[in-house]
Amino acid sequence: MPLFDSRIDPRSEAFAANRDHMLRMLAEVRALEQRTRDRSAQSQPLFDKRGQLLPRDRIALLLDPGSAYLELSALAGFGLDHPDPAKCVPGAGVITGIGMVGGTRCMVVASDSGIEAGSFRAMALEKILRAQRIALDNKLPFVHLVESAGANLLRYKVEGFVGGGAMFRNLARLSAAGLPVVTVVHGSSTAGGAYMPGLSDYVIMVRGRARAFLAGPPLLKAATGEIATEENLGGAEMHTAVSGLGEYMAENDADGVRLAREVVKRLQWSRHLTPGALAQGSEVRGPRFDSEDLLGIMSPDGRKPADMREVIARIVDDSDFLEFKSLYGPSTVTAHAAIRGHAIGIITNNGPIDPDGANKATHFIQACCQSGTPIVYLQNTTGYMVGQAYERGGMIKHGSKMIQAVANATVPQLTVMCGASFGAGHYGMCGRAYEPSFLFSWPNARTAVMGGEQAAMTMRIVAEAGAKRKGLDVDEAALDAQDKAIVDTFERQQSAIATSSLLLDDGVIDPRDTRDVLALSLTVLNEAARRTVRPIQFGVARP
Structure with a gap:
């Protein structure tokens, strides 16, 4: 095949004229782009005073150092906000682009809050919708840095309000499509904008700066008379x-961006491009704490609490884990971590499961399913909370949502019975009936519908009430004997040896081997997911 013979002469006058014209046009574009950056940067003193980072500094901190970044739609809205082109600032108050975050290529959208407090300007909605469309079409996680005054009510247009619903629709569709939506709320995200974090999968809020409410104090006072800060x-x-x-x-903007990077990194999204790739770009390190310590964390008295974070720190890589919703429903602990490079979600218990804890676990399970992250349950719970306050708080429906999530999870689930496993908490924490891929017990594990003493007390109360209704005397000796029989029955059946003997687990393991056992189980599951089989319509017949 003959080589192409170029006819262009770079030394000709025509070529030089063409080149000069192109450079002038390019300089005009770059000048408009720089106008936007300069206009936003004028807010530097205000941002410094508030201890904040400018929007583009947030993006720079979010992106992997030295990685490529493609900004999109930089001239959006130019000529539409001001009759004088010389005074018009392009960009629509939003920065969008594609870049690498923690080794994962993401769609990044940030409010340009250095310009008019990040309020939406002409074409802002269309710019965001285009970014969302690109993320959906190209299967990109969506990272949103929010600080926006929202729509400018002085420029209110009903069509903008109606069409704005598409932005929230797309956030829901991104999440449903299996594309994580990670939002950092750096400042205001109010009224309709409150649905930005509300429709996100992971939300980070900056202390003292983040604001999210459907009606701010002025509107609240106008609508209901209520006064609130x-x-x-x-x-x-x-x-x-x-x-x-x-x-x-x-704690601040930089910390919020750091957490966003942590969340994206923990999802190991790039592993979907190269099945089986683990802990890309980093060495797998063992826990910083001795596994021998696992022998002494759990008390023989199951009523004494144990901080299950101590267990997590002794089984995950580098003892490094990122808690999810740590301040909400704190008795239920959820976290992202890795074991021998395998990304995992962990759910465990520092006490009974209350409505907030059940809701948190449900959210976390669904988020793990979305990102394809296996879930490890470290059971240590006396069950779901009981009592009038909890019943009125919807314990049944919230606990049911958690059980629904466990029952229908689309990722591998592994369970380790580390301590108590009582009542419906056994179900909500992926007990044997929920078919976890593997389930192992520590020697001290105990499983029962309730504690033996509680069962005996319940039956005693029932017997005493029955005798009272019939006008009979209570036979205390008989009830004492009944108490002992019930406690003995429960004690005999709840031990790890008893349950394991009934094949209610896959074996009783040394707590010190937990990391190794889980790592091997995860490897088996990972290989199974990558293995191709060729089903046939018959069993292979022998001659």
């Missing part, structure tokens, strides 16, 4: 500890 109404501490809208609370 912004912090109490929708601050980071309230949302991470009370409402559950936020999973992580950051």
Whole structure:
């Protein structure tokens, strides 16, 4: 095949003229782009005073150092916000682009809050919708850095309000498509904008700066007469500890961006491009704490609490784990970690499961299913909370949601019975009936519908009430004997040896071997997922 013979003469006058024209056009574009950057940078003194980073500095901190970044739609809205082109600032108040975050290529969208507090300007909605469309079409996780005054009510247009619902629709579709939505709330995200974190899978809120509420203090007072501060109404501490809208609370902008990188990194999204690739770009390190310590964490008295974070720290890589919603439903512990390079989600218990804990676990299970992350349950619970307050708080429905999530999870689930496993907590923490891929017990594990003493007390109360209704005297000796028989029955059946003998687990393991056992199990599951089999319509017949 003959080589192409170029006819262009770079030394000709025509070529030089063409080149000069192109450079002038390019310089005009670059000048407009720089105008936007300069306009945003004018807010530097205000941001410094508030202890904040400018939006583009947040993006720079979010992206992997030295990696490529493709900014999109930089000239959006130019000429539409101001009649004088010389005074018009392009960009629509939003920065969008594709870049690498923790080794994963993501769609990154940030409010340009250095310009008019990040309020939406002409074409802002269309720019965000285009970024969401690209993320959906190209299977990119969506990272959103939010600090926006929202729509400018002085420029209100009903069509903008109606069409704006598409932005929230797309967030829901991204999540449903299996594309994680990670949002950092750096400042205001109010009214309709509150649905940005509300429709995200992982939400990080900056202490003292984040604001998320459907009606701010002025509108609240106008609508209902109620008086509230912004912090109490929708601050980071309230949302991470009370409402559950936020999973992580950051100390400042930089910390919020760090947490966003941590979340994306923990998802190991790139492993989907190279099946079986583990812990890309990093050495797998063992726990920093001695596995021998696992022998002394759990008390023989199951009523004495144990901090299961101590267990996590002795089985995961580098003792490094990122808690999910740590301030919300704190008796239920959820975290991202890795074991021998295998990304995992962990769910465990530092006490009974309350409504907030059940909701947190449900959210976490669904998020793990979305990212294809196996879940490890470390059981140590006396069950779901009981009592009038908890019944009124919806314990049944919230516990049922958790059980629904466990029963229908689409990722491998592994269970280790580390301590107590009582009542419906056994079900909600992926007990044997929920068919975890593997289930192992520590020697001290105990499984029962309830504690023997509670069962005996329950039956005693029933017997005493029955005798009272019939006008009979209570036979205390008989009830004492009944108590002993019930306790003995429960004690005999709840031990790890008893349950393992009935094949209610896959074996009783040395706590010190937990990491090795889970690593091997995860390797088996990973290989199974990558293995191709060729089903046939018959069994292979022997001659």
